[in-house]
Amino acid sequence: MAARDLGGRPVLESVYSVIALVFVLVACAELCDAATVVDVYRLIQYDIAGAPFGSRLAGLNHHASSLHFPPGADLSRTVLVIPVRDLNLGYVKDYLSQRQPLGGLLFLLPQIFSFESKESSGNGEELLKNIVMELEQLLIHTNIPYPVYFAFENDDINTVLADIKRNDESGQPATATTGGYKLVVSTTEPKKVASPVISNLQGWLPGLKADGDPNQLPTIAIVASYDTFGAAPALSMGSDSNGSGVVALLEIARLFSLLYSNPKTRGRYNLLFGLTSGGPYNYNGTHKWLRSFDQRLRETIDYAICLNSIGSWDNELWIHVSKPPENAYIKQTFEGLSNVGDELGIKVGLKHKKINISNSRVAWEHEQFSRHRITAATLSELSTAPGLFENTGSLADSRNFVNEAAVIKSVKLVAESLARHIYGHQGKNIQIFADEGSLAVNPSYIRSWLDLLSQTPRVAPFLSKNDPFVMALKKELEEHTEEVILQNEVLDGMFTFYDSTKATLNIYQVASVTFDLLLLLVLGSYLIVLFSFLIITTRGLDDLISLFRRPPSRKVKTA
Amino acid sequence: MTVFHFFNCAILTFGPHAVYYSATPLSEYDTLGTSVKAALVYLGTALVKLVCLATFLKVSENESFDPYQELLKALIGFIDVAGLYFALTQLTHRNISQNHKFQAVGLGWAFADSVLHRLAPLWVGARGLEFTWDYILQGLEANANLVFSISLAALGSLMWLRKNKPKTLVPIIYACAGIVATMPSITRSI
Numbered sequence: 171m172a173a174r175d176l177g178g179r180p181v182l183e184s185v186y187s188v189i190a191l192v193f194v195l196v197a198c199a200e201l202c203d204a205a206t207v208v209d210v211y212r213l214i215q216y217d218i219a220g221a222p223f224g225s226r227l228a229g230l231n232h233h234a235s236s237l238h239f240p241p242g243a244d245l246s247r248t249v250l251v252i253p254v255r256d257l258n259l260g261y262v263k264d265y266l267s268q269r270q271p272l273g274g275l276l277f278l279l280p281q282i283f284s285f286e287s288k289e290s291s292g293n294g295e296e297l298l299k300n301i302v303m304e305l306e307q308l309l310i311h312t313n314i315p316y317p318v319y320f321a322f323e324n325d326d327i328n329t330v331l332a333d334i335k336r337n338d339e340s341g342q343p344a345t346a347t348t349g350g351y352k353l354v355v356s357t358t359e360p361k362k363v364a365s366p367v368i369s370n371l372q373g374w375l376p377g378l379k380a381d382g383d384p385n386q387l388p389t390i391a392i393v394a395s396y397d398t399f400g401a402a403p404a405l406s407m408g409s410d411s412n413g414s415g416v417v418a419l420l421e422i423a424r425l426f427s428l429l430y431s432n433p434k435t436r437g438r439y440n441l442l443f444g445l446t447s448g449g450p451y452n453y454n455g456t457h458k459w460l461r462s463f464d465q466r467l468r469e470t471i472d473y474a475i476c477l478n479s480i481g482s483w484d485n486e487l488w489i490h491v492s493k494p495p496e497n498a499y500i501k502q503t504f505e506g507l508s509n510v511g512d513e514l515g516i517k518v519g520l521k522h523k524k525i526n527i528s529n530s531r532v533a534w535e536h537e538q539f540s541r542h543r544i545t546a547a548t549l550s551e552l553s554t555a556p557g558l559f560e561n562t563g564s565l566a567d568s569r570n571f572v573n574e575a576a577v578i579k580s581v582k583l584v585a586e587s588l589a590r591h592i593y594g595h596q597g598k599n600i601q602i603f604a605d606e607g608s609l610a611v612n613p614s615y616i617r618s619w620l621d622l623l624s625q626t627p628r629v630a631p632f633l634s635k636n637d638p639f640v641m642a643l644k645k646e647l648e649e650h651t652e653e654v655i656l657q658n659e660v661l662d663g664m665f666t667f668y669d670s671t672k673a674t675l676n677i678y679q680v681a682s683v684t685f686d687l688l689l690l691l692v693l694g695s696y697l698i699v700l701f702s703f704l705i706i707t708t709r710g711l712d713d714l715i716s717l718f719r720r721p722p723s724r725k726v727k728t729a
Numbered sequence: 730m731t732v733f734h735f736f737n738c739a740i741l742t743f744g745p746h747a748v749y750y751s752a753t754p755l756s757e758y759d760t761l762g763t764s765v766k767a768a769l770v771y772l773g774t775a776l777v778k779l780v781c782l783a784t785f786l787k788v789s790e791n792e793s794f795d796p797y798q799e800l801l802k803a804l805i806g807f808i809d810v811a812g813l814y815f816a817l818t819q820l821t822h823r824n825i826s827q828n829h830k831f832q833a834v835g836l837g838w839a840f841a842d843s844v845l846h847r848l849a850p851l852w853v854g855a856r857g858l859e860f861t862w863d864y865i866l867q868g869l870e871a872n873a874n875l876v877f878s879i880s881l882a883a884l885g886s887l888m889w890l891r892k893n894k895p896k897t898l899v900p901i902i903y904a905c906a907g908i909v910a911t912m913p914s915i916t917r918s919i
Contacts, residue, residue, distance in 0.1 A: 180802055181786070184779030187772075187845045205859060352858060681860040686733045693737060697744050704752035
């Protein structure tokens, strides 16, 4: 345990002598002496209207086993360690649907999903991404009565896993009677998050009001939701959904603030920038934000553009609307965008999806605007509406799968078409935000914000009221716009969340009980042999025998 | 079963001392006082050694073998011998024969050594879940140390307590005493 180098031994010996004097205090010491310590991230635990989903337990204290366990083994007190690379999704699906008892699950994610790894995505990684997405959807929508954790692969845990596989294949799974590896996560039981807060931010860029004009200027709103939801809330960075949207919004705000800072180039439109929360939960935050508008503001909004997932497309973007395409504003917006798109080499398609008022599911942010009678459209790379908790910035959505160039092109598209509409240059071939100009899109701004967003988990119930990230967004908006308002609301009561999202896993290599018993037997016999040896050599054999013959000799005496 | 492991290692480390005391005539002559006094002398010796080491030794940056440092460490090891001399000759023991005196002193010495050097690591480390062979090795070391201490005490009593030694054996005794006294330094440098 202590360093036994030649130089340190005498000093260490003497130091130990002093420490031994106060060993009474040491009685309270509990050292962590595990073979390996790993950061693990727990599967989310939540209820929708009382129905439980996700992993319901947090504490873990069981033996580890790999997928090569001997068939028919009882796994109710073992943790299955599964690397996602070798995952057989059908097998996991069967296991979960049949509700077989299990001590716990530990999924090992390849390094490409962590921010530190800078590998670029190739074909193999796309397959992995799809597997992880499917796994997440499966886990999120199932009620799992044992702990489920995610960890990143590293050398330590890979050697441990190889050891476990070797033991399993030789027919000796780790249990209490044989030795093996034990996984321990000591953490408190998860508690409900009381009144989860969602914070909406808005920034206002006022337009140039002509003197003597009593009418209010029209407003154009640009909105993006910044929060995420995923299987592991501590890992839900959401680089594409919706980190790309947030970054694009900030860059557009920056460009227009440059234009609007000079009264000569200030447009005749107000610009309203909105960063909303509560996106995965049927855009609850957007609904509350819109509800807080006063009537006059609502009437002046011409239309709103919502940005959602614009970071990993090749050459096709979609505009999703809920009002029929014949609507004047929709037509105008779509034509503006597709004209600019043609110039930039982007194909812009239009998709119309009617809102069903009776259905509470809100798949796109613009649907909330439509329900509040504001014309809106969503710009996205997704061609179909995502289902509940799909494409909400989960595990698989890591920085390595986002393309900065795509975000830059999206910013150019939206900013150009907006500017042409504001300044009345529709149809003219003018590049307001040309590259190499002073109003060029700044790639390093986009890259640094994208990197920041890819390192910040943003699941709304786990963001505190004055969370530093939200404050940073507020500060950034304040730099580009005037009048920034932060609105705190409570998330809709239909969703309940439980805390305990991150923990440390200790992996111990334990000896079996039989080993301890064997050792006790050996030591006992050693001490008995020593005892007999010493009695025989110092007092003689007769004394040893007399130890066992005392009672009869007394009887002889009395008789 | 980690307290179990601690218990196992504890009886390996401290069991032989108790067995030695009860198996030999030491228990009949009630020499516990002598052993306790020897243990206290060991404690004093250890403190003196600590102070000397801290004062005279330099902490070397690299692992090179420095003969002067090793010589210094061996010399400080002789403080051990001085302590044993003090325990054998200067302390007042009850009227027990020399035969039993050296055994009691050696036993007390070895027991104090085990407790001071091995109890703390054992208590803190062996109770954890992780299994290592370290504590069993430590226990075996304690056993070897018991034999060593008793033999050193025997040689010491031969040198200082027995007045009528056969002339021919005197140099052999001193040579053996010298070897045994420097044994710790030799085992450390292996």
